[in-house]
Amino acid sequence: MLAREVIEDLIKVLGKENVLTEQEDLLTYAYDATAAMKHHKPGVVVSPLNVEQVAEVVKIANRYKIPVYPRGSGTNLSGGTIPSEDSIVLSMLNLNKILEVDHDNLTATVQPGVIIQDLNNAVQQFGLIYPPDPGTVTTATMGGSVSECSGGLRGLKYGVTKHYIMGLQVVLANGEVIRWGGKTVKNVTGYDLVALFTGAEGTLGIITEILVKLIPAPEARKSIMAVFDDVDKAGKAIASIIRNKIIPATLEIMDKVTIQTVEHFVHAGLPLNAEAVLLIEVDGYKEVVEREAVLVEQILKEEQAADVKIAKDDKERDLLWLARRSALPALAQKRPTTVLEDATVPRSKIPDMIKAIRKIADKHKLNIATFGHAGDGNLHPTILTDERDLDEMKRVHLAVDEIFQTAISLGGTLSGEHGIGVAKMKYLDWEFGEAGVALLRSMKEALDPNYVLNPGKIVRRD
Amino acid sequence: MSVYNSLDSITEELHKCMKCGNCMAVCPIYKETRQEVAVARGKISLVEFLLSGEAEMTQGLAERFSLCTTCMACNNNCPCGVRFDKIILAARAEAVRKKGLHPVKKIAFTALKMQRMFDFGMKTGSMFQGVALKHVPHKSDRIARMRFDIGIGTDKVFPMLASKTLRSEFPEVVKVEKPKMRVAFFTGCMINYFYTDIGKAVVEVLKENDIEVVIPKGQGCCGIPASVNGDVASASALAKRNLRAFEKLGADALVVACSSGGTAWKHVFGELLDNDPQFKALADKWAGKSYDISEFLIHKVPFKKEGLGRVNRKVTYHDPCHLNRGQGINKEPREILKSIPGVELIEMKEPGRCCGMAGSFSLVHPDLSVQISDRKTADIELTHTDTVATGCPACRLQLKSGVENAGINEEVVHTVQILAESYRAGKKK
Incomplete structure (x- = not known):
């Protein structure tokens, strides 16, 4: 149980209606979307309405040395938002305004509780997109996806979240508020803290405002499916497409087990005897897309694809991608x-x-x-x-x-887009070695000496 | 095993949920409160904690389970096919078994069971409703607001009780010359006591299509208000009464003009009476020949197109959750509207979004209900139509209250009323 005075202090700052203390509510913040993880019921859930309230919550947490767990929609897959017992969960969902869309500078400024798809819906009328599209694009928040540095299906051509974050407002562990970065493409003033806080999983500071880069929406797109009787051939085809200077927006693979399961589930016409299926989408100007689609088809055939299918219309395209989206x-x-x-x-x-x-x-x-x-x-x-x-x-x-x-x-990494959270913390020294893990810890301690911000994630406290 | 009898009936549904949170994208309550307990994932977790012993069935938990309009939007958006509507009904039934029914609901559902008393109360009510309700002048609807606040505010616009109930206005069998078919009409309470205009339109349209209409006097409440609140005993008693009443008169088919009534006859009666072989068989038999009026007119009869007169209306159609997602009926009402000369159908942004009425939900959570309704009203306003058509009297009440309070000049009617209007116009020529 949290001490009464902590709850009272929080209510003073946030008002009773934004402080949840009943068991039935607290239990619903004990987990996130990560499977097979232990859950822990927090002591209180608070939903601030502005950055000042966030700062006050962090100050209270520091005063009583109680951990604060920032949370958006709780859709992450590394246990990154699971709180500890009797902690404070800081729900950012009431900070949900799109503050500005600047189509001269191609930027948008949003609060962390904005849903990614809502941002895309808002900029669509200007012919712009915000490219990062994790599978949870209709539910995940901007704050959560910046903190986890989400990827998605379009990473190959468009990059991931960190490539679109130009500026941040952050509440530090001591309750101070800083702004870093801005609307300029070029900015080398000081350390690149925008990059540091992006993907920090809420362990270094609490993001309260985000300035993102927008890009023009592609004019056309074309989807292609290729079937392979051998995983190696599929691998060679992937390399060959890139070697031929074609960068598809999306290049997805499904192995045999996935294909069979998906086909039984959605009947999208996937071949049950295939060893691998590639799903490819090229996008851009109409003329370019036409040319690239033909080239991709040609390369796939040269690389001995057993079958290649180009989606003729939106209906066929949707069916192909339904198969991929249904995988999980x-x-x-x-x-x-x-x-x-x-x-x-x-x-x-x-x-x-x-x-x-x-x-x-x-x-x-x-x-x-x-x-x-x-x-x-x-x-x-x-x-x-x-x-x-x-x-x-x-x-x-x-x-x-x-x-x-x-x-x-194989020269790879522990996590491409889900983050380390609790789930992968123990493997960090395999990738960084002892010295690397120690550096992570000293950075954490420099910014959050009392371990109040999302403790127990990424960095283990000794 | 039925969801109404035990929580064990839903363990498989619970296992299917992988906590991805996709339900957050569509839940109308979550969109307003942004609290996890509002959304399916939150309540599924609470049921799991209840089963694992980490949570107890408390009054507080029962209140959390009331936070659902049973709109089934989450069912449709769930990548794993979790039937959350089953989970919430089972959870509420469990709450009633463990904590009892809320005293107000207990009185209400008992009244529904005592048909004659209820009828008498409603008739008396229609004479004395002026004491509590202040009539709002309106050209097409008899509507009113509460004079004083009984806990749900005084903004909500209600229909006035009809001076005569629908069932008292018709004989039990409405004859036609050379009947093609004999169809039983289950009126439901709202059409019987408030929206008799919908009921009259149903009879009118059926007669127009040479169908003999049977309106059993012994019919009563469909029991949905009781079953969705976990009062399985009352709901089962009502199911049996209705089955007896319709079986006594017999018919080739049964029609309803109310999405709750349709759900009751097609699905709920059979589930409620799962343990009673004799009544279960009867429920299944009637389920097989129960139709929503729009479904009936498109698939069962094909309604007469000749004789349709011009009706000049710009119409937008609101999909009732239990008709659209509950029974898969959304094309049929639109097809009817499009076939009426003079009707221009203009779709609103999200026609399938819940209106927030959800029966007693709007009484238990009046503020939330209004917030959800406001979004619907805003979508309706953007269509610049003069009429909202829908397939459910409860939605009609909510939609009417919404547009009335927003000061939008919009008539709200059942689809079948516009069809009846068209037949009438066809005769005038």
Whole structure:
């Protein structure tokens, strides 16, 4: 239980209606979208209405040394928003205004509680887009996706969240408010703190305002599906497309297990005997798209695709992408627990990674499906299991360890887009070594000496 | 096992949920409160904590379970196909088993069961409603506002009780020459006591299509207000009464003009009476021949197109949740409207978004209900129409209250009323 005076101080700042203290409400903030994680009920949930209130909450937390867990929609997949017992959950959802769309400078300024899709809807009338499109684009908040540096399907051509963040307003652990960056394309004033706070998972400061870069919406797009009877051939095709100087907006892969599961689920016409399917979308000016689609088709055939299909109209396109979008939900239907990882390798290593994952699955007698963003090397090995089966869960943990070892040995990284959170903290020294982990810790301590901001994530306190 | 009998009936539904939170994109309550407990994922977690013993069934928990309009938008948006409507009904039934029914609801549902008393009360009410309700002058609707606040504010616009109930205005069997078919009409309470104009339009349209209409006097409340609030005993009693009343008179088909009534006959009666083989068989038999009026006129009869007269209306159509997502009926009402000469159908932005009425939800959570309604009203205003058509009397009440309070000049009617109007216009020529 949190001390009464803490709750009273919070109510003084936020008003009773923005402070939740009843068990029935607190329990619904004990988890996020990450599977097979322990949940913890916070002591209080507060929903500030402005940056001043956020700063006051952080000051109260510091005064009583109580951890603060900032939270948007709670859709992340690394346990990044799971609080500790008796902590303060800071819900940013009431800070949900789009403050400005500046179509002369191609920027937008938003509060952290704005839903990503709502920003896109607002800039659509100017013919602009905000490209980062994680799978949760209709539910996730800007604050959450900046803090996790979300990726999505268009990473290959358009990059990820960090490539679109130009400025931030941040509440520091001591309650001070800073602004960094701005509307200028060029800005080398001081350390690049915008880059530091983007992807910091709320462990260094609390983002209260975001200035993003917008780009012109592509005029046309075309989708292509290619079927392969061999993962290596699919891998070569990926490399060949890029080598030929074509950068598709999206280049996705699904392995055999995924294809079979998805096809039974949505009947999109995927070939059940295929070893791999590539889904490709090129976008841009109409003329360019026409030319690139033909080139991609030609390359796929040269690389011995068993079948290549270009979507003739929006209906066919939607069916192709329905198959891809259904991958995770279809897999999730098979077993009660779905452990979704995001180990990432250089794109040339995709076939090696897929084969290694299959070996790991066989070795530990597990059902692992792999799909993901082949174009940027970001794979989603998905383990279908049941967290009530303790023996199987032991094997799941061993398999996860080996998947990460493999990713790092292939020159890759632990996390492409889900973040470290609690889920991957223990693997950090494999990638950074002891010195790297120590540096992370000293940066955390420099900015948040009392460990009040989202403690227990990324950096372990000794 | 039915969702009304045990929480065990929904464990598979709970397992399906992977907590992705996609329900947040469409939940009308969550969009207003932005609190996790409002959305399906939050309440699913609460049920899981209840089953694991981490939470107890408290009055507070029962109140959280009341935060759902059962609009089923989350069902449709769920990548894993979780039927949250089943989960919430099971959770509410469990709450009633453990904590009892809210005393006000207990009195209300008991009254619904005592048909003659209820009828008498409503008739007396129609004479004395002026004591509590202040009539709002209006050209087409008999509407009023509360004179004093009983906890739901005084802004809400209500329909006035009809001076004569629908069922007292018709004989039990409405004959036609050379009947093509004999169809039973389940009126539901709102059409019987308030919106008798909808009921009259149903009878008029059916007669126009040479159909004999049977309106059993013994019919009563559909029981949905009780079943969605977890009062399984009252709902089952009402289901049996209705089945007996309709079985006694018999018919080739049954029609309703109310989305709750349709849901009741097609799905809920059978689920409620799952443990009673005799009544379950009867419920299944009637479920197989129950139709929403628009569904009936498109698929069962094909309604007469000749004789349709001109009706000059700009119409926008609101999809009632339990007709659209509940019964999959959304094309049929539009098809009827489009076939009427002079009717211009202009779609609003999100016609399938819940209006926020949800029966007793609007009484238990009046502020939220109005917030949800305001979004609907704003969407309606943008269509620049003069008429809102819908397929549910409860939605009609909510939509009317919304446009009236926003000062928008818009008539709100049931689709079948416009069709009746068209037949009438066809005769005048």
